[in-house]
Amino acid sequence: MKSILLSFPVFISKSTRNITDNAPLILGFNRNSRFSYRSKNENTRSRMIRLRVISNNSKEDDFFDYENDESDSVAEFQLVPQSGDIEVGNFHADKLEEKVDDEITQVNLKEVTYNIVFVTSEASPYSKTGGLGDVCGSLPIVLAARGHRVMVVSPRYLYGGPCDEKFAGTTNLDCTTKVKCFGGVQEVGFFHEYRKGVDWVFVDHPSYHRPGNPYGDIYGAFGDNQQFRFTLLCHAACEAPLVLPLGGFTYGQKCLFLANDWHGGLVPVLLTAKYRPNGIYKDARSIIVIHNLAHQGVEPASTYSNLGLPWEWYGTLEWIFPTWARTHPLDTGEAVNILKGAIVTADRILTVSQGYSWEITTPEGGYGLNELLSSRKFVMNGITNGIDVTEWDPSSDEHLSSHYTADDLSGKIECKIALQKELGLPPRLDCPLIGFIGRLDYQKGIDIILSAAPALLQDDVQFVMLGTGEKQYEEWMRATEAAFQNKFRGWVGFNVPISHQITAGCDILLMPSRYEPCGLNQLYAMRYGTVPVVHGTGGLRETVKTFNPYSEEGKSEGTGWAFSPLTRECMLDALRMAIKTYREHKTSWEGLMKRGMERDCSWDNVAAQYEQVFKWVFMDPPYIT
Numbered sequence: 001m002k003s004i005l006l007s008f009p010v011f012i013s014k015s016t017r018n019i020t021d022n023a024p025l026i027l028g029f030n031r032n033s034r035f036s037y038r039s040k041n042e043n044t045r046s047r048m049i050r051l052r053v054i055s056n057n058s059k060e061d062d063f064f065d066y067e068n069d070e071s072d073s074v075a076e077f078q079l080v081p082q083s084g085d086i087e088v089g090n091f092h093a094d095k096l097e098e099k100v101d102d103e104i105t106q107v108n109l110k111e112v113t114y115n116i117v118f119v120t121s122e123a124s125p126y127s128k129t130g131g132l133g134d135v136c137g138s139l140p141i142v143l144a145a146r147g148h149r150v151m152v153v154s155p156r157y158l159y160g161g162p163c164d165e166k167f168a169g170t171t172n173l174d175c176t177t178k179v180k181c182f183g184g185v186q187e188v189g190f191f192h193e194y195r196k197g198v199d200w201v202f203v204d205h206p207s208y209h210r211p212g213n214p215y216g217d218i219y220g221a222f223g224d225n226q227q228f229r230f231t232l233l234c235h236a237a238c239e240a241p242l243v244l245p246l247g248g249f250t251y252g253q254k255c256l257f258l259a260n261d262w263h264g265g266l267v268p269v270l271l272t273a274k275y276r277p278n279g280i281y282k283d284a285r286s287i288i289v290i291h292n293l294a295h296q297g298v299e300p301a302s303t304y305s306n307l308g309l310p311w312e313w314y315g316t317l318e319w320i321f322p323t324w325a326r327t328h329p330l331d332t333g334e335a336v337n338i339l340k341g342a343i344v345t346a347d348r349i350l351t352v353s354q355g356y357s358w359e360i361t362t363p364e365g366g367y368g369l370n371e372l373l374s375s376r377k378f379v380m381n382g383i384t385n386g387i388d389v390t391e392w393d394p395s396s397d398e399h400l401s402s403h404y405t406a407d408d409l410s411g412k413i414e415c416k417i418a419l420q421k422e423l424g425l426p427p428r429l430d431c432p433l434i435g436f437i438g439r440l441d442y443q444k445g446i447d448i449i450l451s452a453a454p455a456l457l458q459d460d461v462q463f464v465m466l467g468t469g470e471k472q473y474e475e476w477m478r479a480t481e482a483a484f485q486n487k488f489r490g491w492v493g494f495n496v497p498i499s500h501q502i503t504a505g506c507d508i509l510l511m512p513s514r515y516e517p518c519g520l521n522q523l524y525a526m527r528y529g530t531v532p533v534v535h536g537t538g539g540l541r542e543t544v545k546t547f548n549p550y551s552e553e554g555k556s557e558g559t560g561w562a563f564s565p566l567t568r569e570c571m572l573d574a575l576r577m578a579i580k581t582y583r584e585h586k587t588s589w590e591g592l593m594k595r596g597m598e599r600d601c602s603w604d605n606v607a608a609q610y611e612q613v614f615k616w617v618f619m620d621p622p623y624i625t
């Protein structure tokens, strides 16, 4: 059975809203019509309704998919889900009535909408250790607001502490599904919250209930991440659109999976190797979104049998380490690589900036996957991340004691003083305050900061760092704080309110990342009038434009400094330039701040680019059928 979709504005009057509880929705509109409506309340389900014409006698060649009785008249219209041509049983429209606003609602239906399933190990505010959580917590909301039906599937992490409150708004769907992997059958449950137009789905399994963070605890990364926890997530995510009657009906088979990083990487493989050969998900598509290629989900080859994949698909995950990377003479280097499997089987590939999509095709940035990625570059795109401009808004940020805008920056001065006091630094307005937020690891260029800090701290500056990561760097932060009491503060830990306060209170944000697929902190900094000094790589190079005081017609331009190459000297030069501008050229500095604050970094433009890629992915047949 097919259906034809027609888009036009529809007015829903009170008379059409009289939908009774527990009855299939039967509406008496003209044939071949479709309508939808959107509630103005963001937490009520915006319903995209398609009308399918049904009668008893369908004709294959009918343009409109309706069935006729013998007199060729239309028998009825029935509500069908957005997910394409799947059959549902009686849809109970019990929740439908409450969604309709009292006044007449005009509907503007987007031309093409999709059923989108994000698969991710993190989604803010439920779980976040870095930028992946930010993206998967905000992009789905924007896509839903643009008319798509969006589900986000991630684990229900319970740590046994106050953080578990984040799941307080979820309800148990009382729907379990059995997943075949690890040599047996695993049963997972699903929790759900409908928030801001998105179906947030949390996979429940005892392996997600542990103290620590999503990936590990004080003793390091959990040993069963690849082996068990994220394999389970991917299996469950593939089942979710088929089995969960969210808002009354399932997403169905015609969906678009956005698998994020290696944690979601088994999804394209499962669609290809497990579902499509059995006639399921033939109309679905998958996109692997690469936020960080350095992490690929690699385990010994012997673990393949745990993954619940047929043996004949071993080659998709097969990964041989180069000789130099093997640990001993008898090591054959044989492994399975989940991200490689995703790159081999996904219908398209996305990265989080254009620069990064090129970098990963080079030997320097490709982490061994550059040739494979180059072979698929025709289906690879880079789209620079946006940010959640409501959560990160200096005029209303709940974590700040004072607020400000580009037109009135006085609140930023108060934020600086508040931060200095909070951290026990001398409250000094004239002293340039430099900040760093991020993981303390090789990617973020912490070693360069370490080598440059003694020289930097000779100057009359203050420097604050917030981060967790490698123990040696945490120790260094503590030692530097002791040595430079009036100038340096290191906050070891993951603290969202402090990250907002540093972003607002500092004058300069330092990001000497060795590589940066996109980077969000420089975007937050610019929005808060904090001038970024970054290594010109990946998304940093794309988003931070170096200040040029002598540009055309005497008008300054630029939003910060992007230095290159990544050396201690280059970084110090860029920082000294920024400090000099801050001290001696106040007007130029204010221009830098304002240009950053006025930059459009919202998700809206970005979401339109995603939609373009969605169109392309459905134009082509599945990459592997």
Ligand SMILES: Nc1ncnc2c1ncn2[C@@H]1O[C@H](COP(=O)(O)OP(=O)(O)O[C@H]2O[C@H](CO)[C@@H](O)[C@H](O)[C@H]2O)[C@@H](O)[C@H]1O
Pocket (backbone or CB within 6 Å): 129, 130, 131, 132, 134, 135, 291, 292, 352, 385, 437, 438, 439, 466, 467, 468, 493, 494, 495, 496, 499, 516, 517, 518, 519, 520, 521, 539
């Ligand atoms: N100690 C701490 N306390 C509180 N908050 C902290 C924190 N440490 C980091 N954060 C927060 O975590 C996020 C980090 O995001 P980034 O994009 O900068 O890096 P990350 O490497 O995690 O993300 C990867 O994915 C994202 C998303 O695609 C890419 O932008 C990026 O380049 C890629 O490396 C920011 O929201 C930051 O404020």
